[in-house]
Amino acid sequence: MANNLYSLLETAAARWPERVFVEFLGREYTYADMAAMADEVARCLKAHGLQPRDRVALCLPNCPYYVAFFYGVLKAGGVLVNINPLYTPAEIAAQLADSGSRVVVTVDVPMMTDKLLEVRKTSPELGVVVCSLGGCMPRLQGWLYGLFKAAKVAFGGGVMHHRDFLLPPGENLIFAKLKTPAKAVDMPEDLALLQYTGGTTGTPKGAMLTHANLLANTAQCVDRLSSDKPERIMGVLPLFHVFALTSSLLMGAALGAVLILLPRFTPASLLKKIKASRPTLLPGVPALFDALIALPEMRKSDFDGIACAVSGGAPLPPAVKQRFEAATGVILREGYGLTEASPVVACTLTTRQKPGSVGPAMKETLIEIRDAEGKALANGETGEIWAKGAQVMAGYWNNPAETALVLKKGWLFTGDLGHLDAEGWLFVTDRQKDLIIVNGYKVYPRVVEEVLQAHPAVAEVLVAGIAHPQKGEVPKAFIRVQEGATVTAAEITAYAAAHLNPMERPAEVEFRDSLPKTFIGKPSRKLLKT
Numbered sequence: 001m002a003n004n005l006y007s008l009l010e011t012a013a014a015r016w017p018e019r020v021f022v023e024f025l026g027r028e029y030t031y032a033d034m035a036a037m038a039d040e041v042a043r044c045l046k047a048h049g050l051q052p053r054d055r056v057a058l059c060l061p062n063c064p065y066y067v068a069f070f071y072g073v074l075k076a077g078g079v080l081v082n083i084n085p086l087y088t089p090a091e092i093a094a095q096l097a098d099s100g101s102r103v104v105v106t107v108d109v110p111m112m113t114d115k116l117l118e119v120r121k122t123s124p125e126l127g128v129v130v131c132s133l134g135g136c137m138p139r140l141q142g143w144l145y146g147l148f149k150a151a152k153v154a155f156g157g158g159v160m161h162h163r164d165f166l167l168p169p170g171e172n173l174i175f176a177k178l179k180t181p182a183k184a185v186d187m188p189e190d191l192a193l194l195q196y197t198g199g200t201t202g203t204p205k206g207a208m209l210t211h212a213n214l215l216a217n218t219a220q221c222v223d224r225l226s227s228d229k230p231e232r233i234m235g236v237l238p239l240f241h242v243f244a245l246t247s248s249l250l251m252g253a254a255l256g257a258v259l260i261l262l263p264r265f266t267p268a269s270l271l272k273k274i275k276a277s278r279p280t281l282l283p284g285v286p287a288l289f290d291a292l293i294a295l296p297e298m299r300k301s302d303f304d305g306i307a308c309a310v311s312g313g314a315p316l317p318p319a320v321k322q323r324f325e326a327a328t329g330v331i332l333r334e335g336y337g338l339t340e341a342s343p344v345v346a347c348t349l350t351t352r353q354k355p356g357s358v359g360p361a362m363k364e365t366l367i368e369i370r371d372a373e374g375k376a377l378a379n380g381e382t383g384e385i386w387a388k389g390a391q392v393m394a395g396y397w398n399n400p401a402e403t404a405l406v407l408k409k410g411w412l413f414t415g416d417l418g419h420l421d422a423e424g425w426l427f428v429t430d431r432q433k434d435l436i437i438v439n440g441y442k443v444y445p446r447v448v449e450e451v452l453q454a455h456p457a458v459a460e461v462l463v464a465g466i467a468h469p470q471k472g473e474v475p476k477a478f479i480r481v482q483e484g485a486t487v488t489a490a491e492i493t494a495y496a497a498a499h500l501n502p503m504e505r506p507a508e509v510e511f512r513d514s515l516p517k518t519f520i521g522k523p524s525r526k527l528l529k530t
Contacts, residue, residue, distance in 0.1 A: 005192055005211050006075040008218070008253035009035050016256045022064050023260045023277065026138045029064055031256070034071070037064070041072025044166050052077040053191060057096055057104040058240065059083040059112055061263040064136045065162070066239050067249065069105050074192060074211075081194045081206070082240040085111070086519045089118040096126065099194050099206055099397065103127040105162075108134075113151040117159070124158065131162040133263075188394045195242050197339035206397030207339045209242070216390035217342035218250040220362040224347050225333075227280060227307040231257035234279035236265050236288070241520050242343045243312045243335075247283040257281075267291040271298060278305040285313040287521035290320045293327040303328040308350065310335055312343075314522035315428065315446055318355065319453040334358050336428055340412055342391040346426045357425045365389035367426055368411075369419055379422050382429055385414045417444070434525060436465035436473050438503045445525070448475055448506065451499045457487035460515050463506065464525050474507035478528060480515050 012021070013035035022029040029037075045056070056073045058080060060066040073080050081099045083092055085106075092115055096104065106112045108130050116128050130153055134142035155161050192214055194206035225247065233252045237244035252259040260277045262270065271292060274282070289311060292298060303309075309324070312335040324332045331350060336358035337343035346367065348359035361367045366388040369377045377383045392412045395403035406413045417435070418428040429444045436443040445463040452461045460480040465473035477496075481487055489509040496505040516527035 003190060003211055003215070004074055005214055005250065006038070006071050008215075008250060009038060009071045012253050012256050019256060020258050021253070022067055023258060024064055024136060025141065025263070027136065029067075034064070034067055037068035038071035038075060040166060041068050042076035045073065045076040045078060048165070050076050050078055053079050055079045055081050055099050055101040055194065057081040057083050057099065057101040059085050059092065059104050059106040059116060060131075060240070061085060061107065061109070061112075062235055062239050062261040063107065063133060063263055064261070065105070065107060065131045065133075067259075070239075070249065079191050079194060082196070082242075082245075084238075084240055084519055085109075085115075087115075089115045092116070093119045093123060095196050095204070095206075096123065101126075103129060105129045105131065107131045108150040108153060110149075110151040113153055117153075120158070126158065128159045129162055129165045130155075130159065135162075191394070194397050195339050205399055205402055208394040208397050209342050210394055213342045213391050213393060214246065214250060216364075217246050217344055217362075218254050220365070220389075220391065221247055221251045221344055222254050223363045224344075224349075225251070225281065225308055225310060226255055227350075229280050229307055231255045231281055232277065232279045232305075233257050233259050233281045234270075234274065234277070234283070235259050235261040236270050236273075237283055237285065237313075237520060241313070242339050243337070243520075244283065246342060246344065247281075247310070247312070267295055268297075271295055271302065274306075275302050280305055280307045282306050282309045284309065284311055285521045286311055286316050286320050287314075287517065287523075289324045289332060293324055298327065300327065300329055303330050306330050308333065310347065312337065313520050317453045318450055336426060338412075338414055338416075340393045340406065340414075341387055341389070342393070344391070345387045345389070345414075354421075354425050357421070357427050359426065360424050361387075361426070362389065362391075365391070367420065367424070370413075377419075379420050382417055382419045384432060385416045385418045385426070385428070387412045387414060434464075436463075436475050438468075438474055439471045441503045443475055443504050445475065448477070448496075448500060448504050451504075452477055452479070452492065452496065452506075454499075455487070455492065455495050457482055457485040458492075459483070459485075460523065462515050462523050462525060462528055464528055466508065468507070475504065476508040476510065477506035478510050478512055478515060480512055 013031040017032035018030050020028045021031045021034050056078045081101050106116055120126050134145035188210050190211045191208055192211045193209040196204050196206050233248050235248045239245050239249055309330050310333045316334040321332045333348040335344050335347040337345045346359045346361050368386045369383040370386050371383045388411045415432050417430050417432050430446045434445050448463045449461050452458055458479055459482040462478045463475050466476045468474045492509045516524045518524050
């Protein structure tokens, strides 16, 4: 199975069978343990009627079940569909229907099971496998969870406990019993994962990531991010997000690393786990790093073991990078990518940094800057970022029209704006769709945000365009103030006047108690506008 992602786990289990692969809430699973669990999942899926390239959805938090079903589905020849458990029932139903998922796997957390049971009211043919979260905890903790917190689910009629799923199926063939046959869809032979994304146009679409795509990006991440130490990876970002999937789960297996899984993020619980488990690699998002160093109990020595901290998923404000590095002594690196590229396209180096740059392209990746007509631009000129490499998706699921808008001859049109310097280092300016046009002048919200973020009273800031009768659009700043600080709109305006040109200065300033974010902590202009 050399061209199957399962080969990462299979090879690691053969090489390091007794080495710990997963740590979860005090319980350890070796590579041999996880391979045996994945093999059992694959065997049972086939026994239940799984056919090659049938879609299986995972609606799971970070836990050993995610690891077992991820590798098990792939070994059985299925295609995975990641579902964000925080989505509404309507959003989950839409992704399940679009992907043609025939079964969804979840855990007995009431918030998750309630949503999926709601989905089944309108999709009764959907099979649901409910795993006992307490079953992968230490015994006493698991018993208490089952007694006080686990969802009370009525099994039967297409809803199955994972223990029954793992038994000989008999009459309970969860695939064979489904009334709706799998829809015939044109898909790559080695399709591994449908990862839903707003993509470059904002409408959710399933990016088709193949085994080859994800294996390529895993190798690229190993090349750029790994150290000479035995790796211990902090798995706090949700594995259903492709940045965490590649940088934690896949890269972990490729390196024979220990993957320390946290089912949910709070700054205090993460700091406590960092102190106890001493990770060497910490993938995160800007909000996570900022929240960590805001904790009064944080000490520089807590981060002594971390060889690499890498931020992705959202632009890294320079002020956050500076604060984190000053507080911890650890260089905070930044990656750039998108779901359609599995996801990493570029990343900074441990040995060298350039202010404002996300680094050079990953190994065997090409980056070019093109104008609106597709003409390559010279170094230093700003245009759309195009990327090409083995990690670029096969296309959007069942959506050739959208695919044609972003893929041409292997090039991915990212919809992001930026420039390259003479050494090929990438500087990302902004999203093309977020540009603010003031009297015909292009204003990049990220540039304004980075300036305002440097004000000592500003904790977070988002800048968006608002309509103006004469100028067309003008910038407006939405600001969350640092705890204990005070600042007025007039002071922000004066600060902006000293650091920004007249077109870039916010015409309005609005203070908010919080700014909207996506599920991984990425500030969201889309949610701000709604």
